Amino acid sequence: MGNISGKIRYVGVNDLEKVIFEGMWPLPFGVSYNSYLVIDEKIALIDTAEAGFAAEYLENIRKEIGDRKIDYLVVNHMEPDHSSLMALIRENYPDIRIIGNAKTVPMIKGYYGLADNIQVVKEGDKICLGSSTLAFYMAPMVHWPETMVTYFEEEKTLFSGDAFGTFGGVADGITDSSARLLGSTDSAADSFSAFKDEMRRYYSNIVGKYGQTVQAAMKKLSGLEIARICSTHGPVWEKNIPEVMAYYDKLSRYEGEKGVCIVYASMYGNTAKAAKALAAELEKRGVEYAIHNLCTENVSYAYRDAFKYDTIAVGAPTYNNDIFPPAYNFMYGLSARLMKNRRFAAFGSYTWAGASVKLLNEMASKLGFELISDGISFPQAYSPEKCDMAALADRI
Ligand SMILES: Cc1cc2nc3c(=O)[nH]c(=O)nc-3n(C[C@H](O)[C@H](O)[C@H](O)COP(=O)(O)O)c2cc1C
Ligand SMILES: [Fe+2]
Ligand SMILES: [Fe+2]
Structure with missing residues (x-):
């Protein structure tokens, strides 16, 4: 499932073992923890994955970059389903610079005891990987206070954290031109239809309270041209972006059908x-x-x-x-x-x-x-x- 584009690679994993997510929510189709590499003269890793997947995760990374070093670890969200392999990444890539915002820093120390080689970014800051530019925008309370999103300008790709994410493991390819809900027998018309119920279950269970801040984040992002959404759970959205955006808008306005x-x-x-x-x-x-x-x-x-x-x-x-x-x-x-x-x-x-x-x-x-x-x-x-x-x- 590695290739998303020439420069963006998928290195996430499907979790089919966890029965209950966050101690409350069943996972009949599993869940994916998505993580991505942006490969240029320098390499950035966007978020990590859950603790139980260390070996598979490192292997996924090595398959894409061999022995090359990773220069940056971008932390969009500190919830442990995405951050708990951070210390392992630092051990394997000791020179890696962690990119986070002011609210991320104490959480990184508190969870993983890491405090050095962290670059603090604020709204609109950018890093350059060669011919690739990553820009950072804060998205507080979607659904934690430190949440931010990363925008890969040249490829109009938004690394959105949990926003636009879904429950359900992903089969048959990570992008929505082929992604299927793992274990489902439904012959859905497209990936959005296949994941729609699990997207709404994820949203209503976990993000539900934060309709107002989701609306604020969507308003802020409306100025960006978005051709691809790489969220931390579920398919990468390309084809279905209009449906996904419209649905998130509707859910966060508490609009029922x-x-x-x-x-x-x-x-x-x-x-x-x-x-x-x-x-x-x-x-x-x-x-x-x-x-x-x-x-x-x-x-x-x-x-x-x-x-x-x-x-x-x-x-x-x-x-x-x-x-x-x-x-x-x-x-x-x-x-x-x-x-x-x-x-x-x-x-x-x-x-x-x-x-x-x-x-x-x-x-x-x-x-x-x-x-x-x-x-x-x-x-x-x-x-x-x-x-x-x-x-x-x-x-x-
Ligand atoms: C522990 C317990 C407490 C109850 N408390 C009340 C009560 O305060 N007032 C009342 O009218 N009925 C009370 N009931 C009776 C139930 O409301 C009644 O059995 C009802 O028909 C149960 O509906 P159900 O068949 O949908 O479970 C109680 C029943 C139990 C087992
Ligand atoms: Fe989260
Ligand atoms: Fe998550």
Whole structure:
């Protein structure tokens, strides 16, 4: 997968071993840690990879440059999935100069104990590799404070860090003229379609809170001509740049498409029946929806589809005069992501005194969601008479 252009080489790895990313997010298709070499009279390495991949990573580099030295290590992002081989690189290339910004420097020392031969760059600074120029632009809080991007001027290539990244390992070539989601049986039309769901799951789970700073970064980058985006996860975007840019813009503006994300949690199946009844009513009306059981599925899929659709319906029984915890956690997660611009409906079973629907409505109102109904709180067993999902579906 090495060659991206004459001067840009891919030296990243696919991780198919990690089950849960960042301690929370499952990886059904794995994830890639992308790292790149820019080769000219001087050589720059852009970011590194995860700690477990030392041997494969060094081998990837050697395959591209043999015994040549690397002059610069550009650190766009310090999260350990990209920085944790930094000390190994310094050991193997002792003269390498680390390029980072003022916020990167203490993190490099704190994580890896490295403090010497670090060049601090600020907005718009450049380094020259011969006939190749790398320019640095700060992108704070996309999604850490030290994040910056690197722009290879002559090739109009943006090394974007996690921005525009996706979950999912990459097969059949790294650029989007051929990249396929590893292990997927879907015959997607193009790489963007293949990775779109995993891009949204990555965005909503990890970057979700930072819509405003993503918007600021996109505005800043809009002045650059971009022919290629080399992110730290997923395919290198060339052909699909317009789709990827438009999608990131939409996600970071919290703009949902028409449809419903139904999420529910249920102990004895009554709230579950109500959720499924709502799905059936939407189906009848030809309304698009996704349905997620928070008790059996990782919540990352529910966030993924909450970012997709303009309406969220949450089902939760009452539990100790409160919201059943899996659904409470989901709502807390929406709030932590500063979720906006959604229509909302709640429903749930109780036995002696219902509280969950009222409390779900309160949480939704705090987020500025539009309540499309008062919600449906029903006693004990589900029945269409007690819990009229047809009427609710009509309001959607
Ligand atoms: C630990 C626990 C606490 C509960 N707390 C309440 C409560 O505070 N108020 C209430 O009306 N029902 C309470 N219930 C009853 C459930 O809300 C009721 O069984 C409901 O029908 C469960 O819906 P489900 O079938 O969707 O799980 C509680 C049940 C359990 C197991
Ligand atoms: Fe990150
Ligand atoms: Fe990352």
